[in-house]
Amino acid sequence: MSTLTPSSDQRSENSSGADRRMWWGLAVLTLPVLLVSMDFSVLYLAIPAITDALAPSAAQQLWILDIYGFLIAGLLITMGNVGDRVGRRRILLAGAALFGIASVIAAFAPNAAILIAARALMGVGGATLMPSSLSLIANMFPDARDRAKAIGVWTAAFAGGSALGPVIGGVLLHHFWWGVVFLINVPVLAVLFIAGPRLVPEYRAPNTSRFDVVGVVLSMAGILPLVYAVKTMASEGVTGSVAAIGVFGVVMLAAFLAHQRRATAPLLDLALFRNPQFSAAVTVALVGMMALGGMSYLTGVYLQSVRGFDVLSAALAGLPMAIAVAAFSIGASRVVGAIGLRASFVGSVLLAAVGNLGLLALTTSSPLWVYLVFTSIAGIGYGIQFSLVSDVVVGSVPVERSGAASGISETSFELGTALGLALLGSLATLVFRESNGGWTFGDTLGETLHRALEMGDGGTGLADAARTAFVDGMHAASLAAVITLAVLAVVLTFVMRDRPADGVRHQDVHH
Structure with missing residues (x-):
């Protein structure tokens, strides 16, 4: 994406550094980031309730979760180019309108097919909400130190939204029906519509190329x-x-x-990947979000359908990891200052691997503290690595190419979450079906448990076998995530080179 040019009045404001209005503008920009990332994970605890209400097949259940993410990933850079032409604030508000309408449709969907279609529309709208954020920050905050702080806030909103989604969803589901997890988008979007035009400046590209x-x-x-x-x-x-x-x-x-x-005028600027640090950071975003997305989805089902916790208890059990992700996203720069960039990246990926490895200790009757400890360890790793990704991606390329770099980074975050649900979720489903022990399972654990309930006392064996098989599937997916993260840590050890954590760009991308 090309470098954006602010309007003349905004140039005069920015020339003297970021003022209070710019910081309030940043707060507004975090709203769509928080919303889009939260809507990935808010369904993790709602899936059992949706399964009971709409009876989706196993394939439909996964599509409900990740058609949203795949459309966002596929359209992020495209919508960024649209924003270059018509104005980033304008496309932000247009996407918010579509996102809000689709959220209402999803909340009242009468069947799985309509819910999948509504989630797809949310994905199209979400793709317009994300790509402007980092490049707008680069223009709104010309001072490197202010920009680094702003990027830290942006990353905390993204990572925190993904981690807090299940917690917020669980609290609401305790009091309302499953559709409320979509309706919570409406008041947030209302704030964006009111405050956005007043606090977020408009930017357009000075010249545009063909789509x-x-x-x-x-x-x-x-x-x-x-x-x-x-x-x-x-x-x-x-x-x-x-x-x-x-x-x-x-x-x-x-x-x-x-x-x-x-x-x-390529959609994906492959030349950026010639920079080793840029490529490494994008890979961390992809693999890290894949592991986090798969883990969050599977453990959400585990807590409710295997262990029998109600949705509020399951939500509260996810709170320590959510706090760890948000806190260490903000504190990542201190970690880099203490041990260096490469050690921070490698260490954070290894912490995420240890957290996923700990899930192998979960059984149908293991104590809850095992889950709390290891998900919190993983949360520390995810929080650090996601904050570093944003800093390295923006800092490892020239200023005039930060827009394109940001688009690729955001696409990797979104695609990673969707891949985690698709690949790790599918692996868990495959193992679940193959570990039936001679029983006839339904497509999902929820469907199988419902069938066992209808059988009365004779369904106890079926229910126990299904829960054990699901845990086996979760273990297989967790082990796959551990292996992937461990390989990534080894690669990062050789690829990453330390640089000062001051946001100074001294790497270039050669054509």
């Missing part, structure tokens, strides 16, 4: 079929038609990358 329409089509034609194939294979087994769809997705992704190398 990479082909890139948009190829990226979506690659991501969605491939994920559909993974989900379907996990829930229904491998068939020739499903395998063909998966192969088609791989071919389209290869065509997308080939097109990006030739395009004059």
Whole structure:
């Protein structure tokens, strides 16, 4: 994305440094960031209630969770380019309107198909809410020190929203029906509509290039079929038609990358990845959010459907990790100052791996403190690494390329969450179905437990077998996350180089 130019009145304000109005503007900008990240995770505790109400299949259940994330990931950079042309504040408010309307539709969806469609619309709206934030911060805060503080606040809002989503959702679900997890978006968007035009300045690109329409089509034609194939294979087994769809997705992704190398105005600036620190940071965002998304979803089901906690208790059990993520997002710069950038990155990834490894100790009757301790350890790691990702991504490229870098970083965050639900969720489903011990399971744990309840006393064995099988699936997904995080930590040890934590850009990207 091209460098944005502020209006003349904003240039005069910024010339003397960030004023109070800019900091209030930052507070407004964190609202959509908080909302979009929270809407990824707010459904984790609501899924059992949605399953009871709408009876989705296993594939539909995963689509409800992550069609939102995949559309956001696929459209983030595109919507950033739209914002360059029509104005970032304008596209922000237009996306907020679509997001709000889709949230209301989702809240009152009568079946799984309509809920999936509403979540897809929320994804389109969410894609307009995210890409302007970091690049707007770069323009609103020209002073490096102010900009570093602003980025820390932005990261805390993103990471904190993802961690607090299940907690907020659980508290609301304790008192209301499942649709309330969507309706909470409405008052937040109302504040954005009222305060945004007054506090957030408008920015447009001074000159614009053509849309990479082909890139948009190829990226979506690659991501969605491939994920559909993974989900379907996990829930229904491998068939020739499903395998063909998966192969088609791989071919389209290869065509997308080939097109990006030739395009004059590519959707994805591959040249940025020649910078090792940039590539490493983006990979951390992708893998870290994948592990966090998968862990949050599976443990949410575990606490309610396996251990039998009510939704409020499950929400409160997630509070220590949420606090750890938010606190260490804000305090990450102190960690870097104490031990250096590379050690901070590697250490944070290893902490996340240890937290996921601890989930292997969870059983159908393990004490709750095991869950609390290891999710909190993981939360410390996630909080540090996500804050460092934003700082490194913005700081490892020239100022004029920070917009494109931010778009790629945000896409990695969103795509990582969606991949965690798709890949780790599908792996857990596959193991669940294969570990039936001779029993006939439904598509999901919730459906199987409902069937066992209808059987009366004769369903006790089925329910126990299903809970054990789900724990086996959660263990398999956790182990996969641990291995991935451990490999990433080894790679980071060799790739990352320490640099001063002052936000100074002294790395460049060579064409």
